[in-house]
Amino acid sequence: DLGAEAEGREMSRNFAVIDHQQRDGVKGFTSIVGGKVTTYRLMAERVVDVAAHHLGVSTPCTTAEVPLNDREEPLDQLRHRPSVLGVPKPHGDESPLQPLLCECELVRPQDVAPWFKDPAVRDLEDVRRRTRSGMGPCQAAxxxxxxxxxxxxxxxxxxxxxxxxxxxxxxTRWRGVRHVFWGSQLRNMQVTTGLHMELYNLDRELMKSPLPHPSRNLPPPLAEEGRGGGDGAQPAEVAGKR
Structure with a gap:
């Protein structure tokens, strides 16, 4: 029983090896179905035993006794083995971690800096379209x-x-997701609303009049000598404090 009707963790760990030479008369063809990652070495042993039998190999399988790593090396040495073998590191050098502007989409301050210098960028939506800032699960929260x-x-x-x-x-983020709020998503949005109103103080700030609407009329980028914060700056004067 391979548990075909089950899902997720309820699925069976059973598996079956199909010898197509015996079942279908097709030589050199063996299949294995079912199983889980926790049984992959046993699965490998069983299917290789069938293949070895057809090849006339009678040596017992040792995958259950022999470790995959045949050298006793500390983990710190294993970590550097790819570079010794000439394999490039997947994330480049091991430079110190840098702050992210948008954690959901892994957008760094230096990723958005060129677009704030671009006169064609007229609002934050333009920045979003160019960098994916605010397009992750929290929707710019x-x-x-x-x-x-x-x-x-x-x-x-x-x-x-x-x-x-x-x-x-x-x-604009709210207009795109408000139609699907239900259950846990709705509760999560209540937390987000509390963050905006209590921490960012948006409700009180937006009640003040008049507040300008610079959405499609942002001023041009400042000259280099006029910049105060650099790439990582986050001035405090964005939303008022209670």
């Missing part, structure tokens, strides 16, 4: 204030204008 901070440091907006731009950005 966290990175929106960091993007708004870049409007202060790179575009010279004041705190009220940057806050309005952040609110407009969050509104």
């Amino acid at each position: 966290i990175c929106s204030y960091r993007l708004a901070a870049r409007l202060v440091s790179d575009r010279g907006l004041d705190g009220a204008s940057a806050t309005r731009a952040m609110a407009d950005f969050l509104e």
Whole structure:
């Protein structure tokens, strides 16, 4: 019984080896079905035993006794083995971790910096389309204030204008996902709303009048000598404090 009707962890660990030469008269063809990752070495032993039998090999399988790594090396030595063998590291060099602007989409401050310098970028939606900032699971719940901070440091907006731009950005994110909120998703959005209203103070800031709407009229990028924060800057004057 391979547990065909079960799902996930309820699936059976049983497996079956099919000798197609015996069942179908097809030589040199063996299949294995079922099983799980926890039984992969036993599965390998059984299917290789069938193949070895057809090849006339009678040597017992040793996969259950012999470790996959035949050398007793400390883990720190194993970690450097790929470089010794000439295999490139998947993530480049081991430079220190750098802060992320958008954790969901792994967007770094230096990834958005060129776009805040581009006069064609007129709002945070333009930045999103070019970098995927705010397109992850939290839908800009966290990175929106960091993007708004870049409007202060790179575009010279004041705190009220940057806050309005952040609110407009969050509104576009809300319009795209509000139709699917239900159950745990709805509860999660309540947490996000509390974050925006209590921590970012958006409800009180947006009630102040007048707040400008710079959405499609952001000022041009500041000259290099006029920048205050650099690539990683996050000015505090984005949303007011209670």
